[in-house]
Amino acid sequence: MGDARPIGLFDSGVGGLTVLREVVRRLPDESTIYLGDNARAPYGTRSDDEVRRFSAECLDELVRRDVKAIVVACNTSTSVALPQLRRRYDVPIVGVVRPGATAAALATRTRRVGVIATPATIRSHAYFQAIKDENPFVEVYEHATPDFVPLVEAGRLHGADVDEAVRRGLAPLLGERTADGEWIFPLPADARIDTLLLGCTHYPLIVDSIRGATGEGVAVIDSALATASVLAELLAINELRAPAGSTPSHLQLTTGDVERFRATATLLFGSEFTAVEAVIVPEAA
Amino acid sequence: MGDARPIGLFDSGVGGLTVLREVVRRLPDESTIYLGDNARAPYGTRSDDEVRRFSAECLDELVRRDVKAIVVACNTSTSVALPQLRRRYDVPIVGVVRPGATAAALATRTRRVGVIATPATIRSHAYFQAIKDENPFVEVYEHATPDFVPLVEAGRLHGADVDEAVRRGLAPLLGERTADGEWIFPLPADARIDTLLLGCTHYPLIVDSIRGATGEGVAVIDSALATASVLAELLAINELRAPAGSTPSHLQLTTGDVERFRATATLLFGSEFTAVEAVIVPEAA
Numbered sequence: 001m002g003d004a005r006p007i008g009l010f011d012s013g014v015g016g017l018t019v020l021r022e023v024v025r026r027l028p029d030e031s032t033i034y035l036g037d038n039a040r041a042p043y044g045t046r047s048d049d050e051v052r053r054f055s056a057e058c059l060d061e062l063v064r065r066d067v068k069a070i071v072v073a074c075n076t077s078t079s080v081a082l083p084q085l086r087r088r089y090d091v092p093i094v095g096v097v098r099p100g101a102t103a104a105a106l107a108t109r110t111r112r113v114g115v116i117a118t119p120a121t122i123r124s125h126a127y128f129q130a131i132k133d134e135n136p137f138v139e140v141y142e143h144a145t146p147d148f149v150p151l152v153e154a155g156r157l158h159g160a161d162v163d164e165a166v167r168r169g170l171a172p173l174l175g176e177r178t179a180d181g182e183w184i185f186p187l188p189a190d191a192r193i194d195t196l197l198l199g200c201t202h203y204p205l206i207v208d209s210i211r212g213a214t215g216e217g218v219a220v221i222d223s224a225l226a227t228a229s230v231l232a233e234l235l236a237i238n239e240l241r242a243p244a245g246s247t248p249s250h251l252q253l254t255t256g257d258v259e260r261f262r263a264t265a266t267l268l269f270g271s272e273f274t275a276v277e278a279v280i281v282p283e284a285a
Numbered sequence: 286m287g288d289a290r291p292i293g294l295f296d297s298g299v300g301g302l303t304v305l306r307e308v309v310r311r312l313p314d315e316s317t318i319y320l321g322d323n324a325r326a327p328y329g330t331r332s333d334d335e336v337r338r339f340s341a342e343c344l345d346e347l348v349r350r351d352v353k354a355i356v357v358a359c360n361t362s363t364s365v366a367l368p369q370l371r372r373r374y375d376v377p378i379v380g381v382v383r384p385g386a387t388a389a390a391l392a393t394r395t396r397r398v399g400v401i402a403t404p405a406t407i408r409s410h411a412y413f414q415a416i417k418d419e420n421p422f423v424e425v426y427e428h429a430t431p432d433f434v435p436l437v438e439a440g441r442l443h444g445a446d447v448d449e450a451v452r453r454g455l456a457p458l459l460g461e462r463t464a465d466g467e468w469i470f471p472l473p474a475d476a477r478i479d480t481l482l483l484g485c486t487h488y489p490l491i492v493d494s495i496r497g498a499t500g501e502g503v504a505v506i507d508s509a510l511a512t513a514s515v516l517a518e519l520l521a522i523n524e525l526r527a528p529a530g531s532t533p534s535h536l537q538l539t540t541g542d543v544e545r546f547r548a549t550a551t552l553l554f555g556s557e558f559t560a561v562e563a564v565i566v567p568e569a570a
Binding site for chain 2: 069082083086087092093094098111125128129132133135136137234237238240
């Protein structure tokens with residue numbers, strides 16, 4: 001038994017590679033096909049209709065390549081397009097929002113969870129709803145951190161300036177501190193979160209700075225990791241894991257420039273994801 | 286510790302009393318306030334905007350009465366209005382869709398689940414999405430059964446004519462049989478469901494006929510029961526159960542005619558829910 005077909009992963013760009021990385025770690029026998037719609041990224045500034053159309057065009061391509069399941073590794077697409085995508089295809093589709101929300105609702109002890117994401121994801125309130133679905137007694141503090149993706153895309157993952165940008169971005173959720181760690185604007189006890197959910201696939205790449213800003217009292221939940229766990233669980237309970245001893249293959253497709261994708265992937269992930277090929281989806285050329 | 290305040294339950298009419306009945310069974314120490322918007326029922330034929338506005342007016346009344354949590358015991362309102370309601374109030378809100386969906390996704394072995402509900406609920410695809418959220422590998426067959434609510438509201442809960450109406454209503458999901466149980470239109474094996482989710486609060490009242498139609502090979506999942514279980518679990522993990530030994534009180538409010546509500550409640554549930562009072566919400570008079 002088992003199913004040796006690849007798992008498809010879709011993202012607007014390179015951020016979803018953090019999900020791919022966790023999937024490959026958790027499921028080393030599984031083959032994968034990753035599709036990044038770099039020609040039309042970022043999705044965060046697109047209309048809902050555009051996000052739905054672009055996502056469907058990309059998933060059409062993955063379905064043509066006979067994937068056994070699809071991970072929508074893009075928070076914007078998950079938040080805006082997941083219902084339509086699930087009705088469009090017979091192939092099972094896992095989004096990134098729900099797994100992260102479930103992990104956060106389980107992690108909090110004080111019932112106060114912060115969510116950081118791009119403005120488009122925050123606007124959709126998808127994480128708010130998913131956490132409330134899990135446990136409506138949890139307070140959810142949503143906060144857009146638009147400065148973080150440009151940092152990551154520029155390959156700036158460490159250093160004092162990243163720490164400073166992260167500390168400033170998180171101040172509304174955590175209270176404000178100086179670079180020396182002195183509180184200049186502490187939050188009252190009943191507004192302090194004990195769990196911070198990273199609602200953007202780029203953010204795990206600057207998790208060290210984020211952990212530095214939150215301190216040890218706050219659990220930092222990574223949607224990429226939670227999604228890989230949920231996918232592994234779903235394949236297992238549905239008996240769709242690749243046969244043991246399979247030789248997995250990994251292919252990365254981009255609607256944009258192949259060399260640029262490879263350069264960014266190498267900058268962020270080393271030599272792990274360099275089997276890059278171009279793919280053309282309608283209108284993305 | 287604990288919280289002795291009542292739990293609020295809201296439904297468009299009397300159907301949600303099946304949820305109230307399970308809540309009282311599962312949580313005998315808890316006080317409850319039930320509000321039925323009978324003056325404006327049924328919601329199934331209302332516009333989405335109306336359902337959202339009516340629901341908010343009713344929840345305003347429950348919140349004014351200082352409930353510690355609210356159960357939206359109405360599938361239409363849960364499907365259409367839950368996101369808006371959760372952002373409107375600090376009071377935690379539990380819907381009926383997600384608990385039923387979770388139970389159905391856990392119950393199925395063949396990964397084929399049927400959902401029956403009113404046309405409005407089916408149109409929203411809320412159960413489809415909630416089951417896919419739980420396990421996207423499950424096939425979901427949605428089917429509207431508009432004839433069942435009128436039967437229940439008329440107090441016809443048993444008998445050959447109810448059996449026959451139920452058998453006819455379920456034929457597209459189960460295949461068709463004569464009254465003697467002979468198959469005249471059997472479904473192919475890969476289209477047979479092994480789990481049937483009752484996505485309407487009225488349906489548990491005709492569950493005997495439904496079980497008769499499905500036969501023993503199909504698990505019948507009752508959203509009312511699943512919702513009461515989830516509520517009990519949530520109150521426990523959040524330490525909001527009423528103190529042990531509390532003397533619970535139960536109040537039923539209706540925007541419609543008090544005597545008519547009491548008569549229907551008595552017809553369907555015996556003497557359990559007869560502490561009925563009138564309540565006025567804006568425009569419902």
